[in-house]
Amino acid sequence: MSTVAVVGTGVIGASWAAHFLAHGLDVVATDPASDAEEKLRDDVTAILPPDDAAIDRLRFVADAGEAAAAADFVQENGPEREDVKHALFAVLDEAARPDVILASSSSGLLPSVIARGCPRHPERVVIGHPFNPPHLIPLVEVVPGRDTAPEVVDRAVEFYTSVGKRPIRLSQELPGHVANRLQAALWQEAYSLVERGVATVADIDTAIAYGPGLRWAVLGPFANQHLSGGAGGLAHVLRHLGPPTEAWWRDLGRVHLTPELAETLVAGVDAELAGTDHDRLVAARDAVLDRLLAAKAAQPDLP
Known part of the structure; x- marks a missing residue:
């Protein structure tokens, strides 16, 4: 994997973006807020070492579908609301290649609920819940839903491990994870x-x-x-x-x-x-x- 889409660039999304950049990946980020790009670049610059050239591998686009289409892995960080997740994942599901994992940073929603927004490929939806701030805390909780393919869980764990995370794999989904x-x-x-x-x-x-x-x-x-x-x-x-x-x-x-x-x-x-x-x-x-x-x-x- 070489490019990660960071969808939603608030506190968690910006921290994820800095972490992925620091580990040599390209990041294409998106957020609907009018000042999102400027704020994201300020936040990432504050996290990365001074004069770090990794910031040059950060690209911002206005459309979530465009970001997903360019990515090898998607890390979603939108609001903790089912209706928002469903609308957002419908866009991601339509735009991303079928083999691209759609991981949500949700701190408590069930992956099976989020996957209702993905009629095409619900099998590639998984929770990848970090602990704040993601660029510092190693833990990621990987939680499959009812339709998540086992190989998707394997690949998500391998991906997070490859970027310095300490993932745990849950055997069942429940509100709030572990x-x-x-x-x-x-x-x-x-x-x-x-x-x-x-x-x-x-x-x-x-x-x-x-x-x-x-x-x-x-x-x-x-x-x-x-x-x-x-x-x-x-x-x-x-x-x-x-x-x-x-x-x-x-x-x-x-x-x-x-x-x-x-x-x-x-x-x-x-x-x-x-x-x-x-x-x-x-x-x-x-x-x-x-x-x-x-x-x-x-x-x-x-x-």
Whole structure:
């Protein structure tokens, strides 16, 4: 593959475009917004190293069909609305060569639902959900729908791997895929703890960022739990801590995101980040992510 169509050039699309360019691919991008091309070039330039000639391989076209027709792989990043996806994928399905994969960055929609917009070739529709920002975070969730051909999933995994991603392949589709569902489970209890007055927003952020989040950045929850069991590993942990963990599960909060709770959460974040410059915070986060990923790559004993 040499050319990727990036359809939709908002935050996710621009990050994808920079990532593909950085890995030697040509990018043909499209977005209906009137200022989309100028904004995309500014965003990509800000991500790529200074004076990087990769920006010369970025082409912008106004028509999504034209972008799909020129591509060997399509990465769609439109709004999370079924009607918008159906209309957009109908255009992509008509224009792209039959062998071209149509991958959606959707964070929660089912691929079978999106594929309803592709009457010609629903078998080439797959979810390729990145984590934000795609040019830094390696994870991509590859999710097939009911009609997705197995070889399409294989090719999507191979493609994402070839551009430095760490794809996982889901065996069944469900709303939110895997990583967002895991996040949602944590958010549910975090929101509940704030609602019940157990801890502040800042306290909960500290608890994760300076506690389990540090270990989760190195190894996943199962591997970390296994290591916490010492020589007995996960079997020891489940044997001795399983019963109290089940008791904790039964005590977890069931929360409704009321306007009042939303206001409390927003006020808590505002208080936590008071006096912090947003752009500098993003830059600092990304710099730490860069160093963390480099450190992990230098450790051959990590899975």
